[in-house]
Amino acid sequence: MRESRLSRSKAVLVTGAATGIGRAVALDLGTQGLRVYGGVRSDADAEALQDESSASVTALRLDVTDSGQVSAALDRIADGGGLDGLVNNAGIYLGNALELMTDEEIERTFAVNVIGLLRVIRACLPMLRKSAGRIVNISSISGLIALPGVSVYAGSKHAVEAITDSLRVELRDFGIKVISVEPGSIDTEIWRKAGDRDRDRAMANAELRKLYRPLQTLLERVNRNPRGIPAQRVADVVRRALLDKSPDNRYLVGADAKALALTRFIPDGLRDRLIWERLRSR
Numbered sequence: 001m002r003e004s005r006l007s008r009s010k011a012v013l014v015t016g017a018a019t020g021i022g023r024a025v026a027l028d029l030g031t032q033g034l035r036v037y038g039g040v041r042s043d044a045d046a047e048a049l050q051d052e053s054s055a056s057v058t059a060l061r062l063d064v065t066d067s068g069q070v071s072a073a074l075d076r077i078a079d080g081g082g083l084d085g086l087v088n089n090a091g092i093y094l095g096n097a098l099e100l101m102t103d104e105e106i107e108r109t110f111a112v113n114v115i116g117l118l119r120v121i122r123a124c125l126p127m128l129r130k131s132a133g134r135i136v137n138i139s140s141i142s143g144l145i146a147l148p149g150v151s152v153y154a155g156s157k158h159a160v161e162a163i164t165d166s167l168r169v170e171l172r173d174f175g176i177k178v179i180s181v182e183p184g185s186i187d188t189e190i191w192r193k194a195g196d197r198d199r200d201r202a203m204a205n206a207e208l209r210k211l212y213r214p215l216q217t218l219l220e221r222v223n224r225n226p227r228g229i230p231a232q233r234v235a236d237v238v239r240r241a242l243l244d245k246s247p248d249n250r251y252l253v254g255a256d257a258k259a260l261a262l263t264r265f266i267p268d269g270l271r272d273r274l275i276w277e278r279l280r281s282r
Contacts, residue, residue: 011035016090018045024231030057064116083127089138113156132175141257180250184257185228
């Protein structure tokens with residue numbers, strides 16, 4: 001594999017490193033000769049990550065919605081010698097029919113998935129300019145194809161795609177590459193937690209749930225049994241995005257993501273009908 005200078009004891013920040021994709025990425029990069037800073041939200045998560053990782057991984061308290069924590073984390077990274085790569089993984093999934101979602105769920109989705117991502121990128125740019133580093137944004141197939149029941153989540157990931165496309169050109173003169181990784185379904189706790197929230201919400205909104213029964217049934221089945229690929233598959237792709245000399249602008253990860261991406265080339269009316277028929281058949 002052709003590798004960039006990132007592979008020679010350089011530093012990478014991974015946000016949302018406590019579980020799932022972020023944890024897999026932080027642990028994987030720690031085996032590649034990189035100094036890894038793993039952003040987590042609690043002391044318990046920091047201790048757990050530190051216990052499992054090699055000495056090259058440092059856990060940092062980093063809630064991307066807290067500007068004070070972002071500044072403190074970046075100060076510590078600067079004191080350690082700077083930054084060469086950023087993996088924006090911190091994110092949440094709160095899916096359901098829009099009418100069943102609360103203001104807090106909508107606002108938190110965008111606070112973490114969009115505003116938090118922008119906040120961290122902006123804070124990292126002075127160091128990334130010096131190193132001509134790389135930014136890898138963990139998006140989703142939902143950032144390309146918006147299915148029913150995930151309008152809020154998909155909206156946030158469409159924003160990540162737009163941010164990535166804009167910054168890829170905006171930061172080009174600084175030698176900073178900006179890359180999007182677009183997984184499909186991943187076998188992580190995010191889906192099981194979503195299933196628990198859906199059950200609680202269904203009990204509190206019985207009448208509305210009746211109106212959205214086909215969609216609710218489909219979402220519950222997906223959340224109970226997502227059939228997702230291991231998070232390590234995404235970590236393998238992130239490693240390539242950071243270390244390959246000439247990385248792609250975007251990486252689709254998983255057979256379901258690649259299949260769904262093809263529907264972008266189907267006329268809207270036909271695509272909508274196919275999705276609607278699938279919902280009605282549940």
